[in-house]
Amino acid sequence: MAMRSRFALAVRRARISTGTTSSRAALRPLTQARWKSTASTEDAEGVAKGTTGTSKTVKFTSETYPEIKRDPKFAQISEDHVRFFKELLGKDSAVIDGVTKDATDDIEPFNGDWMRKYRGHTKLVLKPGSTEEVSKVLKYCNDNMLAVVPQGGNSGLVGGSVPVFDEIVINMSRMNQIRSFDDVSGTLVADAGCILETTDNFLAEKGYIFPLDLGAKGSCHIGGNVATNAGGLRLLRYGSLHGSVLGIEAVLPDGTIVDDLSKLRKNNTGYDLKQLFIGAEGTIGIITAISVHCPQRSKAINVAFFGLESFEKVQEAFKEAKGQLSEILSAFELMDRPSQGLVKKVTNNKQPLESEHPFYCLIETSGSNSEHDNEKLETFLEYVMENEIVSDGVVAQDETQVRSLWGWREGIPECLGHWGGVYKYDVSIPLSELYDLVNETREKIEAAGLKGDNDSFPVVDVVGYGHMGDSNLHLNVAVRRYDKAVEKVLEPFVYEWIAKRSGSISAEHGLGLAKKNYIGYSRSDNMIGLMKQIKNLYDPVSLNHSSRSPPR
Amino acid sequence: MSALRILVPVKRVIDYAVKPRVNKAQTAVETTGVKHSMNPFDELSIEESVRIREKKSAPGGVEDIVAFSAGPTKAQDILRTAMAMGADRSIHVEVKEGDDLEPLGVAKLLAKVVEAEKSNLVVLGKQSIDDDAGQTGQMLAGLLGWSQATQASKVSFLEGDKVEVTREVDGGVETLRAKLPMIITTDLRLNEPRYASLPNIMKAKKKKLEKKTLADYGIDGTRRLKTTKVIEPPPRQGGGKVEDVDGMISKLKELGAI
Numbered sequence: 001m002a003m004r005s006r007f008a009l010a011v012r013r014a015r016i017s018t019g020t021t022s023s024r025a026a027l028r029p030l031t032q033a034r035w036k037s038t039a040s041t042e043d044a045e046g047v048a049k050g051t052t053g054t055s056k057t058v059k060f061t062s063e064t065y066p067e068i069k070r071d072p073k074f075a076q077i078s079e080d081h082v083r084f085f086k087e088l089l090g091k092d093s094a095v096i097d098g099v100t101k102d103a104t105d106d107i108e109p110f111n112g113d114w115m116r117k118y119r120g121h122t123k124l125v126l127k128p129g130s131t132e133e134v135s136k137v138l139k140y141c142n143d144n145m146l147a148v149v150p151q152g153g154n155s156g157l158v159g160g161s162v163p164v165f166d167e168i169v170i171n172m173s174r175m176n177q178i179r180s181f182d183d184v185s186g187t188l189v190a191d192a193g194c195i196l197e198t199t200d201n202f203l204a205e206k207g208y209i210f211p212l213d214l215g216a217k218g219s220c221h222i223g224g225n226v227a228t229n230a231g232g233l234r235l236l237r238y239g240s241l242h243g244s245v246l247g248i249e250a251v252l253p254d255g256t257i258v259d260d261l262s263k264l265r266k267n268n269t270g271y272d273l274k275q276l277f278i279g280a281e282g283t284i285g286i287i288t289a290i291s292v293h294c295p296q297r298s299k300a301i302n303v304a305f306f307g308l309e310s311f312e313k314v315q316e317a318f319k320e321a322k323g324q325l326s327e328i329l330s331a332f333e334l335m336d337r338p339s340q341g342l343v344k345k346v347t348n349n350k351q352p353l354e355s356e357h358p359f360y361c362l363i364e365t366s367g368s369n370s371e372h373d374n375e376k377l378e379t380f381l382e383y384v385m386e387n388e389i390v391s392d393g394v395v396a397q398d399e400t401q402v403r404s405l406w407g408w409r410e411g412i413p414e415c416l417g418h419w420g421g422v423y424k425y426d427v428s429i430p431l432s433e434l435y436d437l438v439n440e441t442r443e444k445i446e447a448a449g450l451k452g453d454n455d456s457f458p459v460v461d462v463v464g465y466g467h468m469g470d471s472n473l474h475l476n477v478a479v480r481r482y483d484k485a486v487e488k489v490l491e492p493f494v495y496e497w498i499a500k501r502s503g504s505i506s507a508e509h510g511l512g513l514a515k516k517n518y519i520g521y522s523r524s525d526n527m528i529g530l531m532k533q534i535k536n537l538y539d540p541v542s543l544n545h546s547s548r549s550p551p552r
Numbered sequence: 553m554s555a556l557r558i559l560v561p562v563k564r565v566i567d568y569a570v571k572p573r574v575n576k577a578q579t580a581v582e583t584t585g586v587k588h589s590m591n592p593f594d595e596l597s598i599e600e601s602v603r604i605r606e607k608k609s610a611p612g613g614v615e616d617i618v619a620f621s622a623g624p625t626k627a628q629d630i631l632r633t634a635m636a637m638g639a640d641r642s643i644h645v646e647v648k649e650g651d652d653l654e655p656l657g658v659a660k661l662l663a664k665v666v667e668a669e670k671s672n673l674v675v676l677g678k679q680s681i682d683d684d685a686g687q688t689g690q691m692l693a694g695l696l697g698w699s700q701a702t703q704a705s706k707v708s709f710l711e712g713d714k715v716e717v718t719r720e721v722d723g724g725v726e727t728l729r730a731k732l733p734m735i736i737t738t739d740l741r742l743n744e745p746r747y748a749s750l751p752n753i754m755k756a757k758k759k760k761l762e763k764k765t766l767a768d769y770g771i772d773g774t775r776r777l778k779t780t781k782v783i784e785p786p787p788r789q790g791g792g793k794v795e796d797v798d799g800m801i802s803k804l805k806e807l808g809a810i
Contacts, residue, residue: 092796299585305747352747370587378753385750394747397633398589399569401747 058112058119061164061513070165071542074147077124077166081146085126088136094174098123110169113162114155115417118513120163122149129174131249131257131288137170138286139255142543150282152224153195155216157424158512160228160281172223175288178202187246187263189291192223209297211238215410223287229279231508233410236469237330237366238295241278248274249289253543263291276534281510284538298330298366300373303402304381306393307357311435314359316389318431318468321363324380328373331364332469333409336438339416339463342478343408346415352394352405361390361468362409412465416478419460423477423486425494428504431471437497438464438475441490445477448489458483472507495521554713554732555615558601559671561662562594562619562634564627565682572682574782581682581782583649590630593677595637595745596738600707601675602638603743610709616640620665622658624649628761635756636748643669643762645769653773655683659691664769666696672733673715678703689737699730705741 062068082099089095098107103123112119128134141148147167154161163169172193179189186208190199197217200210212225214232224230226248229241238244247262260274277287308314314334321329337358344351353360367373377395384390396402416422429437442462445451451459460478475494479486498505499521506515506522519528535542566572567587575582590598598619605614619634621627622645631642645661647653653661666674679686693700701717705725708716713732718725720741748756766773794800804810 300587304750306750350744353749381750382754385754390750393750395750395753397595397748398592399567399587400592403569405747 058116061118061120061159061162064118068164071147073145075145077146077168081140081144082124084140085124085137088140089126089128089133091129094127094129096125096127098125110151110154110171111162113159115157118159118162118164120149121166122163122169123166125169125171127171127174131175131251134170134175134251134286134288135255135257138251138253138543141168142254142541145541146543148543150227150286152193152221152227153216153219155220156224156228156512157426157509158506158514160510160512161224164513170286172221172286172288175223179289181206181208182263185263186294186296187291188294189247189261189263189289190222191289192221192226192287194222196220196222196225203294204297207297208294211244211292211295212241215413222290222292226278226290227280227282227287228510229508231467231470231472233331233333233467235467236332242275244293245274245278245290246293247291248277248287250277250285250287252285253539253541258285261289261291265293279510281512283535296368298368300365300367300370301330301402302365302370302373302377303396303405304363304377304393305352305396305405305408306361306363306384306390307353307355308359308361308390309357311359313389313391314361314435314468315431317361317384320380320384320389324383325363325365325376328365328367328376329363329469330366331362331467333362333466334434334468334473335360335362335409335412335465336435336463338461339412339465339476340408342418342461342463343411343415346418347407347411349404349407352408353392355392357391360408362405364406409465412463413474413476416463416476419478420480421478421482423479423482423490424509425475425490425505426466426472426507426509427475427494427498428470428472428507429498429501430503431468433501434466434468434471434473435464437473437494438462440497441475441477441494444489444493445486448485450483450486450489455480458486470507498522554672555612556604556610556673556732557616557669557671558604558614558618559662559666559669559674560594560597560601560617560619560634560639561658561674561676561688562598562621562630563591563677563680563682564588564621564623564630565591565680568592568681574784578781578783579779580650588626588630590633591677591680591682593679593681593738593740594630594634596740596742597675597677598634598637598639599743599745600704600736600738602746604707604709605638611711612713616669618642618669618671620662621645622647622653622661622766631761632753632756633748635759635761636753637746638752639759641760641762643764645764645766647766647773651773651775654775654777655685655687656691656776657771657773658688659695661766661769661771662688662692663695664771666692668769674735676735676737678737678739689735693735696733696735699734700737701728701730701734702737703739704736705739707736707742 077099079100082097086095096103096106098104107122107125110125111122126137128137148170149163149167151161151169151171175191175193177191178194181188183206188203196210199222203210212230212232213234214230226241226245246264247260249261250258252258277285306317308317318332321332337356340360365373365377396405445459445462451457458479458481460480462477464473464475466473477486477490495505495518504522505518511519565588566583567589570587572581601617604610617639619631619639619642621631625646628644631644635642674692676689689702690700701719703719704717705720706718710716715730715732715734717728717736720739794803
């Protein structure tokens, strides 16, 4: 889930030196200055973009985080630069020029993220239509010291795909062609700017499925998905993109084309460099095309929704599900009662279960033979009911019910934003302690007197949900307004709690701008040092990308 | 007031969310390997019958709710669903795939079932989403000589075996009043069907599912209509893209629009 978004190509931007501080060397978290952090809102997972934010104008990121400074080594964009790009890209529609004329309305969508949390000052958006054009654009920017931010569907949750200052936005939406599909092996080669849902629909016609699904599928780009190593709803079944991506074509900041669009599942010849680009959030180059190994689309899908009385029972149910459903289990999602209560409040839909339960789980199976699957699922359901592992449950009888049950899971992020904002933490923690973080956080917020039913309290509720199957929890604090007092309770408490258990502070959303400074909670100095070496090797000028994403 | 003995005919159809495709021979819609579910209008019929019992809205109470389906063996799946939603028992008449009954055949069969089960209320979907014929309920009422109220959006019970049915019509609602026995066909606004819960799915396995044949009811299922060909509707003409405003103007001129 969540991730949906991530994508944005990450490559990001540039300029910006981290201001305050910390020299590059000091990115370590413990010392670092922390920006607000977290509040990243939304995870996009769920649902429609754009509905969460309220109507107030969004503050510029540079005002919200005055400690981030534009690196003076980067040049200001001039009319000469714009002329070059117009000649290079040819078409009028490929350049949105706010430098030589006023194009505020046209440019605004590229300056902000859908959570309405970040907003940059860019005046130039480029939409290259081919890998060669991307290469020429980047080379020119590198030679002329122009900072850039790669952008895909711009559905990220950590502020990775929008500019902070006047970085040039390189939007990949015009590179949206499917290059080839092999019906026998299931290998798809496609441009980075293909929209996930469109790509998946193309594959559906052929009986295949894209090995990734997430709530933002209608807007996110597959290139961005790869750049951010999006996890999503089916990771449990199809694994991480590190496994399913077979090859990558990317452009380095100096214009070099990384031509590794292999279609082979096995290729043990030297370093597997494409892996560096998966999850790099664009910091070492812009992905322009990918080749992916796509699995067969399952013909039979079943969904069941349970109510359980404790987190221990949830774990038992998960264990049984793995044991009894094994290869057909395709999702095991966790939702707590507060999260479902908020969805109910916002949507006013009829809840699937009549009584309330402390925890809810959604299980999906997908396989090739519905009778076989049904039989397995029924045996499993009978077992968990008879042994009182689950207290109640329903099974979708048709496709419409499948969708509406998923709605109770996928709709959470959107509904949480209903009151104004959400502090979002996307973390990996050992399964047995997964929910303790939510309980402890809620206790702390309550003890601080921040949570209540009316406008005088900033916090609406503290909820937990996520991909149980991947030990990935979304700890979300729905708020009526972003408030320093809430932040103080949350941080560094949450990060320290996770670090103590050797968890990850960003399981699937990436670091982006929001979490870049906290990498030290999840990675050692040694590891960060090695990452910096790679960054400096491929992007010595630090053109793309900036300070936000991993190490610099 | 007499206790209700409700008959709810249900049909197994291609799932509402699946896009149907014509088979290669162009003789029918492809059904193998396609997800099937209960006809959505029939879910409403089951739900309404169960609510009549749960809400005790009928003064005489509900004595029996029987779900009935004529179709291939797999139609038993949806009968189990109907029982998980609250039907007391069910009857399945095996009809081979491809030998589907026509609305008149179904109506004649149902008339026999009504007689055998002593039903005094039949609640049907207003149409099945595969054939979209929308005729069975009306034909059944004609064969039985009963009152009918079609496309119900609300059903309530009055004294003296009277039933009041509200239906949505163009420009408003129409309220009909009739006496049992009667036929009601259901429309989307009537209710929101429940999910089949785990405990009820398990209970449904123990409920009675009777297996019958057309011959048991003395019905001849031979079709009177012949399907000569099934084809997809012509694809929608795609739009064209123009490069800029000038392009659009010249295109519009070309088309004679301006």
